[in-house]
Amino acid sequence: MFKKIILGTLLGLALASPGVSSADVSLLNVSYDVTREFYKDYNAKFAGYWREKTGQTVAVQQSHGGSTKQARSVIDGLEADVVTMNQQTDIDAISAIGKLIPADWRRLLPHQSSPYSSTIVFLVRKGNPKGIKDWNDLARSGVSVIIPNPKTSGNGRYSYLGAYGYALKKQGGDDAQARAFVGKVFKNVPVLDTGGRGATTTFIQRGIGDVLLTFESEVLLIQQESGGAKFDVVVPSLSIEADAPVAVVEKYASKHKTQQVAQAYLEYLYQAEGQELIAKHFFRPRDAAVAARYSGRFPKIPLFTVDELFGGWQKAQQTHFADGGVFDQIYEGKKPGTGV
Amino acid sequence: MGAAIGLLAKTKEVPRTRATTESWLVRLALIALALTFLFFFLLIPLVEVFQKAFEKGLGAYWQAIQDPETRSAIRLTLITAGIAVPLNLFFGLVSAWAIAKFEFRGKNLLITLIDLPFSVSPVISGMIYVLLFGTQGLLGPFLVEHDIKIIFTPVAIVLATIFVTFPFVSRELIPLMQAQGREEEEAAMTMGAGGLRTFFKITLPNIKWGLLYGVILCNARAMGEFGAVSVVSGHIRGLTNTMPLQIEILYNEYQFVPAFAVASLLALLALFTLAAKGIVEWRSNKS
Numbered sequence: 001m002f003k004k005i006i007l008g009t010l011l012g013l014a015l016a017s018p019g020v021s022s023a024d025v026s027l028l029n030v031s032y033d034v035t036r037e038f039y040k041d042y043n044a045k046f047a048g049y050w051r052e053k054t055g056q057t058v059a060v061q062q063s064h065g066g067s068t069k070q071a072r073s074v075i076d077g078l079e080a081d082v083v084t085m086n087q088q089t090d091i092d093a094i095s096a097i098g099k100l101i102p103a104d105w106r107r108l109l110p111h112q113s114s115p116y117s118s119t120i121v122f123l124v125r126k127g128n129p130k131g132i133k134d135w136n137d138l139a140r141s142g143v144s145v146i147i148p149n150p151k152t153s154g155n156g157r158y159s160y161l162g163a164y165g166y167a168l169k170k171q172g173g174d175d176a177q178a179r180a181f182v183g184k185v186f187k188n189v190p191v192l193d194t195g196g197r198g199a200t201t202t203f204i205q206r207g208i209g210d211v212l213l214t215f216e217s218e219v220l221l222i223q224q225e226s227g228g229a230k231f232d233v234v235v236p237s238l239s240i241e242a243d244a245p246v247a248v249v250e251k252y253a254s255k256h257k258t259q260q261v262a263q264a265y266l267e268y269l270y271q272a273e274g275q276e277l278i279a280k281h282f283f284r285p286r287d288a289a290v291a292a293r294y295s296g297r298f299p300k301i302p303l304f305t306v307d308e309l310f311g312g313w314q315k316a317q318q319t320h321f322a323d324g325g326v327f328d329q330i331y332e333g334k335k336p337g338t339g340v
Numbered sequence: 341m342g343a344a345i346g347l348l349a350k351t352k353e354v355p356r357t358r359a360t361t362e363s364w365l366v367r368l369a370l371i372a373l374a375l376t377f378l379f380f381f382l383l384i385p386l387v388e389v390f391q392k393a394f395e396k397g398l399g400a401y402w403q404a405i406q407d408p409e410t411r412s413a414i415r416l417t418l419i420t421a422g423i424a425v426p427l428n429l430f431f432g433l434v435s436a437w438a439i440a441k442f443e444f445r446g447k448n449l450l451i452t453l454i455d456l457p458f459s460v461s462p463v464i465s466g467m468i469y470v471l472l473f474g475t476q477g478l479l480g481p482f483l484v485e486h487d488i489k490i491i492f493t494p495v496a497i498v499l500a501t502i503f504v505t506f507p508f509v510s511r512e513l514i515p516l517m518q519a520q521g522r523e524e525e526e527a528a529m530t531m532g533a534g535g536l537r538t539f540f541k542i543t544l545p546n547i548k549w550g551l552l553y554g555v556i557l558c559n560a561r562a563m564g565e566f567g568a569v570s571v572v573s574g575h576i577r578g579l580t581n582t583m584p585l586q587i588e589i590l591y592n593e594y595q596f597v598p599a600f601a602v603a604s605l606l607a608l609l610a611l612f613t614l615a616a617k618g619i620v621e622w623r624s625n626k627s
Contacts (some may be wrong), residue, residue, distance in 0.1 A: 028576060063576045065590070076474035077484075077572040078492040098475070255487075321520060 021061035030080035032067040033197075038281040039084070045277060046268050050261065058261055059226055066195075067154065074098065079252040081262040087154055088245050088313045095298055100251040111279070114243035115269035116283040120155070120162045122234040123212040123219050125201070130210045134236045135166035139184035139209065146209035147189050150197040150320075152244070155196035157321060159213040160186075162240040164320075165309045169238065172208055183330035215242060217282040220297065241303040244283065305321075389607055392600035404598035405605070412578045413586035414492060414605070420582060421562040424501040428558050432509025433551065437543065439510070440517030441525065442526075457506045467573025469496055479516045492574030497582060501569040507556045512554030513547055520546055533598050551626030553617065564606065 032041060043060040050058045056171050061076065063070065071090035074080050075098035085091055088106070095101040106112045124132050138145050150156035163185050167178035193199040195215055200222065203212040211234070212219075218234055246269065248262045262290055275287040279294040291298065310316035320326045362370075392402055404410065427439050439447060440627060457465060471477045475545050483490065524546070528538045544551075566584040573580045579608040581589065590599035 033592075060580060061576050063574055065575055073492065073574050075487070076470055076476060076491060077480070079489070080574075 013135065016314065024056040025258060026059040026061060027081045027258060027262055027265060028061045028063065028079060029082050029265075029336060030070050030074055030078060031084040032062045032066055032070060035084065036062065036064050038277065038283070041281070042274065042277050045273055046265055047189065047217075048267060049207065049273070050264065053264075056261070060265070066293050074100065074249065079256070080249050081253045081256060081258050082246065082248055082266055085244045086242070088243070089185070089317060092246050094247075094249065094313070098251075100249050101247050102250060105247045107244070108248075109190065109246065109266060110270055111286050112243065112245070113247060114245045115266070116278045116301075117287055117323050118215045118217045118242045118244070118283055119239045119301075120158050120213055120242065121216045121219050123214070123222065123231050124210060124234050126188065126232055128232050128234065131245050132234055133161055134135055135170070135185075136181075138163065138188065138213075139181055141188075143188050143211065144190055144201045144209045145185060145188040146199050146212045147192070148184070148196050148214075149192040149194050152194045153196050153199075154215045155199065155218075156192075157316075158215070158240055158242045160327060161306060161310060162213075162236075165240055165304050166236070166238060168309060170199070177179070179326060179330055186331055202339050213298045216284070220282040235299045235301055238302040238304065241305045243305075346561035363446060386607060389600055390597060390604050393604040395600075396597050401599050401601050402533050404595075407598065408597065409578045409581070410586055410590075410602055413581045413583050413602070416581065417563050417583040418499065419494070419503050420498050421559055423498050424505055424562045425555060425559050426523050427502055427507050428505055429551070429555055431506065432513060432558075436510040436513035436517055437539075441522050443538075454507050454510050458511075462504055462565065462567030466500050466568035468503070469500055469568075469572050491572055492576070492580060494580060497569050497573035497580060500572050501562050501565055503570050504565050505561045508558035508561065509551065509554035512557070513549050515545055516550040517543075549620055552620050553624070554619065556613055556617050557563060560610060563609055 001214045028275035029039060029043075032167070039060075039062055041274060043062070046059050046060065050056060052135070063073075063080070065073075067085045067090050068088050069092050070078075071083070071085065073081060074094050083091060083094060083101075091101060091105060094101060095103050109115070124130070132143065136144060138155060147159045148156040150160040160182060162179050163182045165187060167173045168175075171177065171181065173181065189254060191202060193202055196218065199212065200214060200218065202208050204222065204226075223231065246266050248259065248266060250259070252261045270276070270286065272287060275285040275290040279285045279290055279297070283296070284298050285291050294311070306316055307325055310319070318325070348536055380425075395406075402570050435450065439451060468522070470491060472479055473483060473496065474480055475484055477491075490499070524542050525538050535543065550584075564584060566588075569582055570585055570588075573582070573585055575581060575585065575589070577589075587599050587602045587606070590602065591597075
């Protein structure tokens with residue numbers, strides 16, 4: 001009987017031995033959660049481009065997960081040739097802790113190594129019953145605002161900094177006034193979900209809140225899936241730019257001898273074909289011609305960056321979101337909800 | 341089972357008293373309660389899995405399973421179980437034999453160690469390997485220097501699976517072997533049989549059903565393990581995702597039919613395992 005088991009096992013192994021990839025060169029792209037559909041299309045497009053250019057076939061493997069967790073895995077030895085994240089701090093960590101990417105990575109590609117961006121906009125219930133038009137409406141009493149926890153999610157951080165920046169720029173306020181304004185907005189948040197998708201569920205499935213703050217790409221996706229029947233998009237008078245930084249993981253790429261194709265893979269994101277796909281998947285393209293073609297989808301509004309107003313992510317993180325930081329101070333007395 | 345029926349038959353002869361019997365109403369209520377509970381907490385979710393999987397018809401189900409990433413996840417799960425189970429069969433047999441049939445120093449420590457994977461959370465089981473084999477880990481610099489990749493490869497998945505399924509076979513065998521004692525083996529030895537011969541002629545036939553039972557449980561866990569595997573996988577699509585990981589990914593991407601299709605396959609494997617377990621139990625009681 002045991003002979004049978006062993007034989008069966010061996011047979012199984014022989015049948016199951018993984019198929020050898022027939023590509024000349026393969027890349028591993030370690031990315032964040034919501035880019036799967038985009039990179040699926042993009043990888044096919046890039047493979048065609050690369051074959052035409054060099055005659056080589058290229059297979060791109062994907063790994064998706066929470067941005068920060070993915071960065072941690074790369075540091076621990078997940079040998080990515082390129083990383084495509086949604087937060088600079090994650091690539092900074094790969095550079096600083098893992099020593100896998102040069103410290104000046106943001107200068108290696110155009111637009112601070114961020115081939116596309118998104119921004120924070122509002123999603124309100126159909127017909128906008130509460131008449132929400134801009135950031136200052138979020139601070140009104142009687143308006144219930146859904147924002148994920150800024151301490152644990154990128155959406156939350158951008159939403160928080162968006163409100164803060166609005167107070168600084170539009171209301172001509174100083175830091176004290178901005179704090180008071182953001183404090184008022186967060187007084188209107190009934191539950192702090194830990195992540196963006198959780199907040200979306202709270203707003204859409206559980207029907208809590210008058211307005212949801214999240215990335216434009218998410219909002220457009222929700223609108224597309226629900227057919228625009230239940231919600232309206234409100235674009236504020238100005239907002240914050242959320243960039244999506246990319247980098248070649250030089251140490252691993254040189255080990256795999258893939259620097260050239262990895263570099264080309266990221267550069268192609270900036271070319272017209274790449275930018276077109278980016279816009280199709282609801283991210284704001286950098287290319288002016290492509291942006292013009294999709295102007296109906298992406299209304300032109302002034303966008304400020306974290307660098308401009310907050311002195312970069314590292315500083316913003318320390319001042320606002322570290323334990324005991326500004327967010328903790330303005331949110332004290334209101335315990336974060338557990339979310340769903 | 342046979343013993344249980346015998347016991348029942350015996351109790352029938354004893355006149356019932358108020359202290360040992362309940363009224364039929366209480367009995368009925370208890371049985372109904374147990375069945376309702378089973379129905380809502382086991383049967384309905386199971387049916388739901390299959391219902392969701394076939395929601396869009398057989399074609400969509402088939403297509404979901406044909407997906408290259410899903411097929412690679414199925415393959416990896418089978419390979420992992422195919423390596424982990426025979427190894428743990430061997431380790432389990434050897435350790436159970438040593439513990440049940442011999443006296444030695446540190447025996448209790450060994451028993452405790454074997455139980456360790458049961459008592460720690462699977463996440464920790466995975467973290468152990470990251471801390472050991474990760475580039476920032478204990479053996480990291482050595483591995484990098486010699487270009488050996490373990491973490492975030494199928495190798496790490498197999499290692500983590502071996503770790504979490506380690507106790508199943510020996511846990512099953514130790515009490516069985518201890519209960520059987522070593523008289524038969526001693527008799528064989530005094531008649532001049534060697535160690536190996538004693539093992540194959542005496543020990544193995546005595547424990548074969550227990551052993552098979554342990555193997556079945558070990559296999560079920562090896563295929564279904566999520567936590568430890570998730571930590572060491574790196575989630576490279578088509579390469580280091582097992583079936584449980586693939587289910588989670590598909591579900592998170594709102595691909596419900598494929599997610600539940602893979603889940604139904606895993607559930608089927610579990611049902612087969614249960615059936616096999618039932619047969620083994622039945623056979624072992626008969627023998």
